[in-house]
Amino acid sequence: MTSNICLHMLFYYIISLHIVSTLAHSDNYIIHMNLSAMPTIFLNQHSWYESTLSQVTPTNNNFKSTSSKIIYTYNNVMNGFSANLSPEEHEALKISPGYISSIPDLSLKLDTTHSPKFLGLNPYKGAWPASDFGKDVIVGVIDTGVWPESESFNDKGMTKMPSNWKGQLCQFENTNNSSLCNKKLIGARYFNKGFLAKYPNISRTIVNTTRDTSGHGTHTSSIAAGSRVDGASFFGFTNGTAMGIASLSRVAMYKAVWGPNEDMVVSDIIAAIDTAISDGVDVLSMSFSYDNVPLYKDGIAIATFAAMEKGIFVSASAGNDGPSFNTMKSNGIPWETIVAASTLDREFHGNLTLGNGVSVTGFSIYPGKFSTSNFRIVFMGMCDNVKKLIKVKSNIVVCEFNNGTFDNLVKPIQNLIAAKVVGSVLITNTLQIDEFSLSSAIPFPSIIINPKNGEIVKDFIKRTSYSSSIAKMSFKITSFDVRPAPSVDIYSSRGPSKNCPYVLKPDITGPGTSILAAWPTNIPVFDFVSYKFFNKFNIASGTSMSCPHIAGVAALLKGAHGDWSPAAIRSAIMTTSDIFDNTKEHITDIGTGNKATPLALGAGHVNPNRALDPGLIYDAGVQDYVNLLCALNYTQKNIIAITKSSVNDCSKPSLDLNYPSFIAFFNAGNSSKTTQHFHRTVTNVGEGQTTYVASITPIKRFRINVIPNKLVFKKKNQKISYKLSIEGPKMIQKNKVSFGYLTWKDDKHVVRSPIVVTTPSFNL
Ligand SMILES: *[C@@H]1O[C@H](CO)[C@@H](O)[C@H](O)[C@H]1NC(C)=O
Ligand SMILES: *[C@@H]1O[C@H](CO)[C@@H](O)[C@H](O)[C@H]1NC(C)=O
Ligand SMILES: *[C@@H]1O[C@H](CO)[C@@H](O)[C@H](O)[C@H]1NC(C)=O
Ligand SMILES: *[C@@H]1O[C@H](CO)[C@@H](O)[C@H](O)[C@H]1NC(C)=O
Ligand SMILES: *[C@@H]1O[C@H](CO)[C@@H](O)[C@H](O)[C@H]1NC(C)=O
Ligand SMILES: *[C@@H]1O[C@H](CO)[C@@H](O)[C@H](O)[C@H]1NC(C)=O
Ligand SMILES: *[C@@H]1O[C@H](CO)[C@@H](O)[C@H](O)[C@H]1NC(C)=O
Ligand SMILES: *[C@@H]1O[C@H](CO)[C@@H](O)[C@H](O)[C@H]1NC(C)=O
Ligand SMILES: *[C@@H]1O[C@H](CO)[C@@H](O)[C@H](O)[C@H]1NC(C)=O
Ligand SMILES: *[C@@H]1O[C@H](CO)[C@@H](O)[C@H](O)[C@H]1NC(C)=O
Numbered sequence: 001m002t003s004n005i006c007l008h009m010l011f012y013y014i015i016s017l018h019i020v021s022t023l024a025h026s027d028n029y030i031i032h033m034n035l036s037a038m039p040t041i042f043l044n045q046h047s048w049y050e051s052t053l054s055q056v057t058p059t060n061n062n063f064k065s066t067s068s069k070i071i072y073t074y075n076n077v078m079n080g081f082s083a084n085l086s087p088e089e090h091e092a093l094k095i096s097p098g099y100i101s102s103i104p105d106l107s108l109k110l111d112t113t114h115s116p117k118f119l120g121l122n123p124y125k126g127a128w129p130a131s132d133f134g135k136d137v138i139v140g141v142i143d144t145g146v147w148p149e150s151e152s153f154n155d156k157g158m159t160k161m162p163s164n165w166k167g168q169l170c171q172f173e174n175t176n177n178s179s180l181c182n183k184k185l186i187g188a189r190y191f192n193k194g195f196l197a198k199y200p201n202i203s204r205t206i207v208n209t210t211r212d213t214s215g216h217g218t219h220t221s222s223i224a225a226g227s228r229v230d231g232a233s234f235f236g237f238t239n240g241t242a243m244g245i246a247s248l249s250r251v252a253m254y255k256a257v258w259g260p261n262e263d264m265v266v267s268d269i270i271a272a273i274d275t276a277i278s279d280g281v282d283v284l285s286m287s288f289s290y291d292n293v294p295l296y297k298d299g300i301a302i303a304t305f306a307a308m309e310k311g312i313f314v315s316a317s318a319g320n321d322g323p324s325f326n327t328m329k330s331n332g333i334p335w336e337t338i339v340a341a342s343t344l345d346r347e348f349h350g351n352l353t354l355g356n357g358v359s360v361t362g363f364s365i366y367p368g369k370f371s372t373s374n375f376r377i378v379f380m381g382m383c384d385n386v387k388k389l390i391k392v393k394s395n396i397v398v399c400e401f402n403n404g405t406f407d408n409l410v411k412p413i414q415n416l417i418a419a420k421v422v423g424s425v426l427i428t429n430t431l432q433i434d435e436f437s438l439s440s441a442i443p444f445p446s447i448i449i450n451p452k453n454g455e456i457v458k459d460f461i462k463r464t465s466y467s468s469s470i471a472k473m474s475f476k477i478t479s480f481d482v483r484p485a486p487s488v489d490i491y492s493s494r495g496p497s498k499n500c501p502y503v504l505k506p507d508i509t510g511p512g513t514s515i516l517a518a519w520p521t522n523i524p525v526f527d528f529v530s531y532k533f534f535n536k537f538n539i540a541s542g543t544s545m546s547c548p549h550i551a552g553v554a555a556l557l558k559g560a561h562g563d564w565s566p567a568a569i570r571s572a573i574m575t576t577s578d579i580f581d582n583t584k585e586h587i588t589d590i591g592t593g594n595k596a597t598p599l600a601l602g603a604g605h606v607n608p609n610r611a612l613d614p615g616l617i618y619d620a621g622v623q624d625y626v627n628l629l630c631a632l633n634y635t636q637k638n639i640i641a642i643t644k645s646s647v648n649d650c651s652k653p654s655l656d657l658n659y660p661s662f663i664a665f666f667n668a669g670n671s672s673k674t675t676q677h678f679h680r681t682v683t684n685v686g687e688g689q690t691t692y693v694a695s696i697t698p699i700k701r702f703r704i705n706v707i708p709n710k711l712v713f714k715k716k717n718q719k720i721s722y723k724l725s726i727e728g729p730k731m732i733q734k735n736k737v738s739f740g741y742l743t744w745k746d747d748k749h750v751v752r753s754p755i756v757v758t759t760p761s762f763n764l
Pocket of ligand 5: 233237
């Protein structure tokens, strides 16, 4: 799993297999070239690249076969191309005129009726009407494709195409010009040349289409910008109106995930971003990641830098590798917005009613009948013995899985399936376990309960005579206003990021657990061995689902504030977010049971209505990011790989990016640094004259100072700088995470930034 890009949806773990490259001797590379070095005899970049390649292919000087080595020519994200090369060809290319650098074509893995309402979105006030529901904003989604017939892509009420849309193609089922696009789904492109070059064996099974072959992309794109659909339901659990966050924004799908195992390679994703830039998207949503690589070797970081320069907001998922500290992989990119995942205040339940009338409640999304009749109930310990299970198969079987991980639950569930039991009750403390994945893998009536309820059930079985130990199960119980909510869910990856720990990541949390959204009608939502269930909507969980929520919110902000930069939109989303849940307590981390630190929660839980009017913003542009790259001690060559600009001003290197959050590292046991300083500049985007006053939520054993602690603005768009310093004790416990907040307030706005103090998990 480790070398793959991952789609951040949880039940993908059930089917994760591997593709091994057949051509160990040749591989795909992404080559960055210097366009200024192109001899004038060439008509265009492509012919120059072809000629360059023909020079380095000794056994194959024939022009035709070398030109076919070019997979893509890139124009926007960089000047360069990708090609399938032998190690010798790759080496020879490095001394060709105009060669700048190359990176390997790594693989990646892919990591609502209710969520808009939970976020406080309201048709009559706030971000929805202010942005006209994101009208005319274009959200590009790079994913597994889309099911264009889904009602979530109907274009009722959509006005004419936005004028900045330059996309031409609507590629479904081998045609470039399909009538399946409309004023909602305005573009559909696929990118598989890199994948086919890397995995030639798979090509036979690939259809050249943007049609979703997995469900993931239909789900994510409808979360961000799906149209309003009345009467959406999921097997009677939830009925209502399904609606994307920015329901009048347009969707452009870029399919880059292929094959039975949902594989994707960087060269295809870069091509998708390259095309999305020329097509004119405003926002990009990318729910996937791969292993940690330095920013200058990360093709996605390189491509999204170009997107940021063009003013495109990029939302990316944090990953599903939580709950431990430091589990974010590649997604620490400073110019993207990185999204953690939380629970909603809605849960799907099943009840077990024991013979004595006591009922215990647990998690279940069993899609079959509403209830069972009474059956005998038996406790079978760990359910590790199929032979014993077969003997009790006409009973409701109770099994215990404490401290189980999803992987070591597979065997007991297979045992229950093999024994064909009538029903099961699974007792687990669920740490590390995603209930949805579990429940959707169990083809018989089943309820997942916690150890406390488990004791009630076990006690009943122990104390009751054989003949009266009966129970029945009921399903499809949807609970609303669950408290506390939101909470950061277990699976969401935690910071600090590895590729740039000096910028606090993740940035923000959005709903990720049990999200209902559109689904292809030919892909089962439950795929049990003996029968399948299909539905137009499906429930899924993961940071894959929280990422498009933030893309949708960014589309609303872009609709309301067309001139805001990606950093300004991110700042507005971060500084106005919520840190309290629906019980008015600090949001909980389900992984620890304690307060969620900003390494789990980011700045907080998104609040779209407040983000509309943030008061102050922390802006950042290209030179700010260059200053950061310089301070990371990257060489000019490394920096050029990212910025594509041959002149990068490193006269003011600084790890201190103008960012709406703070992270300070203190060395455990050593007093090398006792005071750390941060400099920030805020822009007044509120109306005219105002005065902001700072307040600090203190961090025990640290002294935090803000100078000045009062910011007096005379007019709109005025910028004022301040300095924050954190004085630390000589000793700090290793891996301890402490946090507080800096809040600027005027009489209308609250502008809050998290401050994290911890020890480095890398060499300072
Ligand atoms: C579709 O468009 C692509 C990109 O412009 C082009 O390479 C391809 O040949 C076209 N295919 C068809 C069937 O027209
Ligand atoms: C797509 O094809 C149809 C039928 O061949 C044609 O009428 C239409 O003009 C084409 N559209 C574009 C955008 O090429
Ligand atoms: C799909 O497109 C690729 C190029 O992207 C081409 O090599 C392949 O032959 C096409 N497959 C089919 C079935 O048309
Ligand atoms: C690729 O195809 C060949 C021939 O069909 C087969 O022998 C080989 O095992 C395949 N490799 C993979 C990784 O599937
Ligand atoms: C949803 O609708 C179905 C069919 O009309 C109904 O049976 C079910 O009780 C409803 N569920 C909820 C939660 O309202
Ligand atoms: C489910 O059980 C809980 C008690 O655990 C009870 O409060 C609730 O009313 C039950 N719901 C239904 C629909 O039976
Ligand atoms: C589960 O793990 C916790 C913490 O690691 C431990 O205290 C507990 O004994 C474990 N329980 C079981 C049933 O293994
Ligand atoms: C960069 O190099 C300087 C000088 O060697 C060093 O002080 C600094 O800590 C390095 N920065 C990083 C981020 O490694
Ligand atoms: C690109 O080529 C131009 C002209 O040959 C040269 O001045 C420039 O330094 C080169 N840039 C890089 C990044 O190598
Ligand atoms: C503290 O510093 C000393 C000397 O500079 C070094 O030997 C030791 O490893 C450091 N300890 C930690 C925990 O960094």
